[in-house]
Amino acid sequence: MVAPFPRESIHSHCQAVHTTNAVVMVPPIDFKFNTETSADNEFQTSLSLSDSQVREKALAEFNQMVELLRSHGVTVTVMDYAKSKAETPDAVFPNNWFSTSPSGDIYLFPMACENRRREVRSHALSEALKSSGFKTPTFHEIGNLTSPQAYLESTGVMIMDHSNSTVYAALSVRCDRQLLQEYVDLAGFREVIYFDTKMSSGSPVYHTNVMMAVGEGFAVICDEIIEEFERRRVLTSLQKTKDVISITEEQMGYFCGNVLQLKNEKGERLIAMSLSAYNAFTLEQKSVLRRHGKLVPIDVSTIETIGGGSVRCMIAENYLPK
Template identity: 80%
Template structure:
């Protein structure tokens, strides 16, 4: 454990801001239905399309998303990605293998599925970041990357409230409690609030970021899948500083929890989400969210249907200094 005084110092360096103007995105060059991840990802669904057709549609959605975000003043670094010796069907979701902090640290995380470990390319990522004008990061690792026996899939499983120094996490095969605490201590977060979930199928949610999002002044959460005692603890923490939007499990299935608050180059707050999520939010829920940023719906229907992840999963926040 890090001494409290040192941890508070690290926290003040890293959690000064909650939203960023910069993101990293990875094109879906190998994209298709990932049979390895489908074992615990109930959001994945196959379509009656060939792999070539799927990749074509996914790449079109990806390019349109990049242009839309750039049009709203978001700094998008596209990490050029060449296929590896083995397939990497989920490379379009880079937020699961790395995260960044304002002090220049870049953390790498152990992935649960073998074909997802092939996505971890720190040299390629560093080159893309430096080319985009960011300082070369200090690359750090949590756990074992190549042959892990425990997993922590970055901001897929950790929802970070940078403003309050808190990490929220739904425990699962992809979110190990010990690694979670190790990262929180090393990165300087003051509190870790972890909890168990159970969907109507009886299974836990595979990634916290499909059920929950935290912005500067708001939170979206599918609290009905959290056990009652833990639910009160999670909601009590969020309600201290956030407008809380509670979504149903059905809305979660439309990726209403998989959204991300960003900011434009002019400081305007934006909330990126998929078109399916936008259409599934109620008018009242959208009214609350609009108090915290312009809603930016993006059509990624092919990617979210086959990949089981949506807009937030496609965005790796870049807090690194320029």
């Protein structure tokens, strides 16, 4: 469905620039198989490794990813924080609890699982950003963060096409329609296109960003899991301004939908993705993607297997002014 343009929004949408050269990442200090999120995340798989082995592997993958992005000219702010008794096994996926805007605003979002709500640490985020030379942000809360009745997991569930002021969202437990509209109105997007999905298991996809990615001039989408009438609407909207790459449900399982276009300090375009996604794309699909940026495959196999999220989930875009 397409929601109408709000007559008044608190913030005009000023993110016409789609890609950013700055990101926030959070190390996997408490990383392990999260039984709370596994209830609706079919991408998670437990491995026969101890928690300490898992964390060691995950931390190595994280550090390599930070260094790789920096070596390509991307500014990476690492939001480190002290270990506490209340574990945050999925903290490595910060894009689910906040998003940023060039106006200096940070939006905080309510998450479905209790142990994920502990990840919301606005003070630590603000301090990390300030230490990287960014202006002190203004925080806005969407819904109830501490004891929510409805959930909206930020850029996990909302795929933002900043160039066209449009948000795409697959409805699910983690993507409430009313909160979605509240955010779209507040942030000043012109249009929201929401739709239902059904995987071969019969369940909806848990996060839109595992089935779909939107760059400046391209989109990757597993459109076969969208109901037919809504599928045409979504594809028609994307095809107006994008090269659309359709992926299969099997490719989605290798996180081909979980890619992110970035730029470096020289303004050159990059497309970050996991090594498994890179290997699962066809040669033809990679050829189309290369028109829109240098492909940067990153091995995060431990994190994506156990966490059920991949490279895009590990990156929170930073649009804040310096």
